[in-house]
Amino acid sequence: MYDLRDVGKVFGDGTIALDGLSLVVGTGEHVAIIGPSGAGKTTLFRILNLTLRPSSGAVRLNGVSVTTLSDDGLRRARMRIGTIYQQHNLVGRLRVVHNVLAGNLGRWSTSRALYSLVRPQGVEGATRALSQVGIPEKLYARTDELSGGQQQRVAIARVLVQDPDVILADEPVSSVDPSLAVSIVALLRDLSHESRKTLLMNLHSVELALTYFPRIVGIRDGRVYFDLSPDKVSRELLEALYAGHRDDELQLERLEQGSPHGAGPYGGACRPLPGFGR
């Protein structure tokens, strides 16, 4: 799926966001990306969803170097990538149905897109996606009247309508209630699994990453610090990953005191996926 070699990104103001990052992700894999703030996680995601051009190194998507793509090829490649952001990526003044159907926009002609604002096109698809995320009754609600967690579900429904090959979720639960965070991460994991989509999730919560993902990539100073299965991620590694970042060190302390989800976080096996033997 993705093959990143020695990717660097330096912004116009001289900030070095990525510095020699290499990462290979296979089709259908589920990968959690963790690391302190400022480590370059969001930059990495924007390079992965092809909205940012790397300053150096090679990015291959399904074997094709993304720097060689034409404008149109780039647009078509982006249609196969679904991104879920932290928040504020929906248009609040539009009804939920339009935000969900916006997942079709890459395929629709401009006239069809325009007509759909008057008479929504393919409402069944939107209804199905909203049922999958558990809020079918909100189809005609105004999006800005929903709670943060519900809006994030609408964003997921839009990606379902888009039906990409890979879902990139950049801190999808940072702005929702912790109890909802679990259900949204689980939902994304299960939906990607059912439809055989690759899933990369950038997570602030180490606990969620260790509980729901079979592969954990730690990023620090713009490069991969470790790339392990959750049972190999030790407390020492995490402390080194977050060294110097006080908020995250506090998070590790809480983690040490015990997890509300039963099994301890370290060395805990990944939660079984639905459809697999328990």
Place this chain on the structure above:
Amino acid sequence: MAQARTGEPAGLSPASAGSDSFPYGLTAAFAATLLGSLYVAQVDPRRLVEGDVLGNVARFVRGAFPPNLSPEFLSLMVRPAIETIQISVIGTVIAMLIGFPLGLLAASSLTWSGILHERRTRFGRWALGFVPYAAARALLSLFRSIPEYVWAFMFVRAVGLGPFPGVLAIGVAYGGMLGKVYSEIMEGINPRPLESLHAAGVGRLRVVLYGLVPQALPAFVSYSLYRWECAIRASAILGLVGAGGLGQQVELSMRMFQFDEVLTLLGIMFVLVAAVDFISGRIRAGLLR
């Protein structure tokens, strides 16, 4: 400056960083400007009373009362009144048609800077984004820096007397103002919904349609309505240079010394402007829910 500082109590100027003589300098400059303006603009209250000024005013007021409310005159004025409204409506619509596309080009966040263009090369950004952006900005400046009155004057010369030059004048002058404000509204909206659509491979026009227009629409409509209020005032006045509507009738009656007709016309204008203000105010209140 130093004199001012020793002579005045220090407490008058706010505790500003840098030079504390600045407010005094500003005050002096302001006073000089004011006095200079009085002189250059030939403001002289004596001229209000000398000669036959008072007599002129009295003649005008005597002539204006009672206003001419005869059915013949009023029925003659129905058409110019409607014409004034039509000029303002069509003029504003043309202004919106000019302003929207130019405003899109003149919004820096849509053409060359910001999230949507980071992947472009430097040259691509410059040639495809900055050049049309600068051209649109320049055109909008030209349109709005010439007053509608002057535009009307030029269009009367070009297409002849009547409402059409008035429509063109409002369309062009207000197109420049609307385009500027539209572009500022578009630059001020939340870019994240646009980025997320862009990242999903959606073409630019559809990004604008779904990400930008719904966010900007209330402000667009509200400001366009405000411009329509201004346009009805302008269209009443534009007639003075021969561009149709009530203004042309005012000019005719003035020239004939029919001050009673002038007063009636001013009354009609007042009613029209108040009605338009009321209607557009109601629509705007409904929009900003």
